[in-house]
Amino acid sequence: MSFRVSVIPGDGVGPEIYFSSKKILSKLIEIYGLKIDFIEVEAGDAALSKYGEALPKQTLKVIESSDMILKGPVGESAMDVVVKLRQMYDMYANIRPAKSIPGVPNKYGNVDVLIVRENTEDLYKGIEHEISEGVAVGLKIISTTASVRIAKVALEYARKRRGKVTCVHKANVMRVTDGLFARSCRDVLKGNVEYNEMYVDAAAANLVKDPGMFDVIVTTNVYGDILSDEASQIAGSLGLAPSSNIGEKKSLFEPVHGAAFDIAGKGIVNPTAFLLSVSMMLERMYELSKNQRYLEAARSLTNSIYYVYSESKKLTPDVGGSSKLSDMIEEIYRRIT
Amino acid sequence: MSFRVSVIPGDGVGPEIYFSSKKILSKLIEIYGLKIDFIEVEAGDAALSKYGEALPKQTLKVIESSDMILKGPVGESAMDVVVKLRQMYDMYANIRPAKSIPGVPNKYGNVDVLIVRENTEDLYKGIEHEISEGVAVGLKIISTTASVRIAKVALEYARKRRGKVTCVHKANVMRVTDGLFARSCRDVLKGNVEYNEMYVDAAAANLVKDPGMFDVIVTTNVYGDILSDEASQIAGSLGLAPSSNIGEKKSLFEPVHGAAFDIAGKGIVNPTAFLLSVSMMLERMYELSKNQRYLEAARSLTNSIYYVYSESKKLTPDVGGSSKLSDMIEEIYRRIT
Ligand SMILES: CC(C)[C@H](C(=O)O)[C@@H](O)C(=O)O
Ligand SMILES: CC(C)[C@H](C(=O)O)[C@@H](O)C(=O)O
Numbered sequence: 001m002s003f004r005v006s007v008i009p010g011d012g013v014g015p016e017i018y019f020s021s022k023k024i025l026s027k028l029i030e031i032y033g034l035k036i037d038f039i040e041v042e043a044g045d046a047a048l049s050k051y052g053e054a055l056p057k058q059t060l061k062v063i064e065s066s067d068m069i070l071k072g073p074v075g076e077s078a079m080d081v082v083v084k085l086r087q088m089y090d091m092y093a094n095i096r097p098a099k100s101i102p103g104v105p106n107k108y109g110n111v112d113v114l115i116v117r118e119n120t121e122d123l124y125k126g127i128e129h130e131i132s133e134g135v136a137v138g139l140k141i142i143s144t145t146a147s148v149r150i151a152k153v154a155l156e157y158a159r160k161r162r163g164k165v166t167c168v169h170k171a172n173v174m175r176v177t178d179g180l181f182a183r184s185c186r187d188v189l190k191g192n193v194e195y196n197e198m199y200v201d202a203a204a205a206n207l208v209k210d211p212g213m214f215d216v217i218v219t220t221n222v223y224g225d226i227l228s229d230e231a232s233q234i235a236g237s238l239g240l241a242p243s244s245n246i247g248e249k250k251s252l253f254e255p256v257h258g259a260a261f262d263i264a265g266k267g268i269v270n271p272t273a274f275l276l277s278v279s280m281m282l283e284r285m286y287e288l289s290k291n292q293r294y295l296e297a298a299r300s301l302t303n304s305i306y307y308v309y310s311e312s313k314k315l316t317p318d319v320g321g322s323s324k325l326s327d328m329i330e331e332i333y334r335r336i337t
Numbered sequence: 338m339s340f341r342v343s344v345i346p347g348d349g350v351g352p353e354i355y356f357s358s359k360k361i362l363s364k365l366i367e368i369y370g371l372k373i374d375f376i377e378v379e380a381g382d383a384a385l386s387k388y389g390e391a392l393p394k395q396t397l398k399v400i401e402s403s404d405m406i407l408k409g410p411v412g413e414s415a416m417d418v419v420v421k422l423r424q425m426y427d428m429y430a431n432i433r434p435a436k437s438i439p440g441v442p443n444k445y446g447n448v449d450v451l452i453v454r455e456n457t458e459d460l461y462k463g464i465e466h467e468i469s470e471g472v473a474v475g476l477k478i479i480s481t482t483a484s485v486r487i488a489k490v491a492l493e494y495a496r497k498r499r500g501k502v503t504c505v506h507k508a509n510v511m512r513v514t515d516g517l518f519a520r521s522c523r524d525v526l527k528g529n530v531e532y533n534e535m536y537v538d539a540a541a542a543n544l545v546k547d548p549g550m551f552d553v554i555v556t557t558n559v560y561g562d563i564l565s566d567e568a569s570q571i572a573g574s575l576g577l578a579p580s581s582n583i584g585e586k587k588s589l590f591e592p593v594h595g596a597a598f599d600i601a602g603k604g605i606v607n608p609t610a611f612l613l614s615v616s617m618m619l620e621r622m623y624e625l626s627k628n629q630r631y632l633e634a635a636r637s638l639t640n641s642i643y644y645v646y647s648e649s650k651k652l653t654p655d656v657g658g659s660s661k662l663s664d665m666i667e668e669i670y671r672r673i674t
Contacts, residue, residue, distance in 0.1 A: 230541035
């Protein structure tokens with residue numbers, strides 16, 4: 001089994017992260033004998049100003065024939081790239097690990113929460129209208145099908161982790177929509193795993209109070225967007241958080257952080273979130289191919305990154321180091337065996 | 338000018354907090370010569386099971402003729418009590434200080450963020466429907482009128498504070514609804530105060546990263562619900578956070594915490610959030626009456642609470658003490674002069 005991957009280097013710090021990471025990708029492919037073709041495509045703010053479309057037709061054509069998408073951060077046009085792709089290819093499960101990296105200081109010690117965010121509906125459907133002058137309405141859409149489907153994903157992950165799922169909603173206020181989501185989760189999860197429910201405001205506070213009370217959180221699109229950024233910062237830094245968007249036919253892997261235009265081109269951006277997203281991609285390739293080598297490659301990459309943190313010699317300024325992107329990449333590259 | 342206040346003792350720990358706080362209220366009234374009548378009314382879970390309505394007619398009748406409402410925490414029926422009252426009386430500004438109390442340990446040092454939450458629209462309108470089997474739709478309603486109105490409240494508070502407002506939204510995804518909110522805030526605030534905008538996911542992360550970057554946050558109803566719980570936990574404890582719901586005709590004051598049924602009746606609940614809500618009520622009475630004595634009473638109460646924390650002798654278990662509710666109340670009572 002071989003994989004075709006469309007790569008969107010992205011905007012801001014995106015291209016420098018991707019281009020300096022290429023040697024790591026090549027080394028993994030070589031050592032583990034992986035069968036992956038990378039095809040670079042344009043999408044994002046730069047594509048928008050060049051072609052008038054954030055997601056140009058030629059890019060979509062390549063993506064159409066790819067198995068996966070590896071995406072760097074995108075600027076203001078992110079909605080038209082990533083939200084569009086998620087819906088277009090029904091990549092319904094947004095998986096966001098908020099996990100501390102040993103060596104990165106944080107106020108909470110060892111944090112390990114996995115957020116499973118429904119990725120296709122809610123207000124992200126983008127159905128909105130100014131129904132009369134000065135009055136706007138957006139539709140929050142929640143369906144049983146999508147809710148049951150995401151609850152099943154949470155169940156799978158919980159079984160591989162600490163066996164606990166917290167369903168986060170606000171069904172005391174949004175009785176019909178969040179009520180339906182909560183009921184779907186309850187049906188799938190209760191009895192099959194340690195299961196509880198929490199209102200989203202309480203969850204936002206409890207993540208701050210004691211992230212250790214969570215294992216897997218399953219939630220709707222908007223709450224998942226908010227809680228995953230919060231949780232990754234609690235784990236240490238949003239800047240280090242990877243994510244995957246999983247669908248039946250295609251998946252997309254991307255760092256959670258943005259394009260960081262303020263430091264773009266300076267060669268000091270931290271590549272961790274992007275590289276951990278590559279690890280998630282390799283894990284997905286293993287799931288699909290059942291070929292152990294993809295899993296080994298994923299582990300080698302993750303371990304190499306962790307090793308560089310534990311050594312703490314070649315880190316970028318955002319995590320307290322004074323190294324350049326290229327030095328940190330070199331060090332990770334060297335560790336890969 | 339005299340004030341008529343309906344008191345909803347509430348469910349769970351609500352009644353014990355209110356009934357033991359009465360001596361403090363009486364002392365303030367006596368020392369400062371305040372003109373306040375308290376009328377106790379029933380609302381919440383207990384009222385629901387007794388009368389079949391969480392907000393019974395006789396309660397509404399008393400509230401109708403009151404200037405203010407002082408409310409303890411309410412259980413599962415909170416939506417039918419507080420959200421209903423907010424909308425019924427157009428109490429459009431939900432003011433939520435997230436402020437550290439010296440003596441209460443927290444990971445962030447001195448935090449002082451004020452969240453100004455729009456309190457009447459968004460998905461809280463409760464317009465929801467299962468449009469076909471397994472597909473639910475809720476309406477997120479955002480209007481220019483309500484957005485401009487809340488932005489003006491934020492402006493007023495910022496002027497009395499550090500002069501900075503952050504408008505939190507997600508207009509990159511919800512372009513029409515959040516777009517309208519952001520535009521309204523920009524129109525009112527930009528140029529009149531130090532103004533910036535932030536996506537809600539970034540705001541949730543930045544509160545964790547560095548709460549000091551915020552002074553006043555103005556946001557829509559749902560985001561405000563989530564961020565205010567998060568922020569108050571970052572300031573020290575959600576359990577200590579007061580709030581007010583301000584309207585032209587009536588206002589409602591309530592602790593942010595819930596009914597805490599698990600510790601109800603044990604006499605160990607912390608009365609701080611309720612009493613700080615009383616302070617906010619007294620401040621509002623000052624604003625309306627311009628009678629300095631209400632302000633003095635508010636300050637005396639707040640200072641007495643702070644004093645008891647700084648002494649750290651009579652604190653309830655949730656903040657590391659071993660005192661009972663009644664001891665803590667007694668100590669606050671004694672300090673009031
Ligand atoms: C860029 C934005 C559209 C996106 C989202 O809201 O989903 C991002 O915040 C994320 O979480 O991946
Ligand atoms: C109890 C609930 C309806 C309420 C809300 O969501 O507004 C509460 O969480 C709050 O923030 O006051």
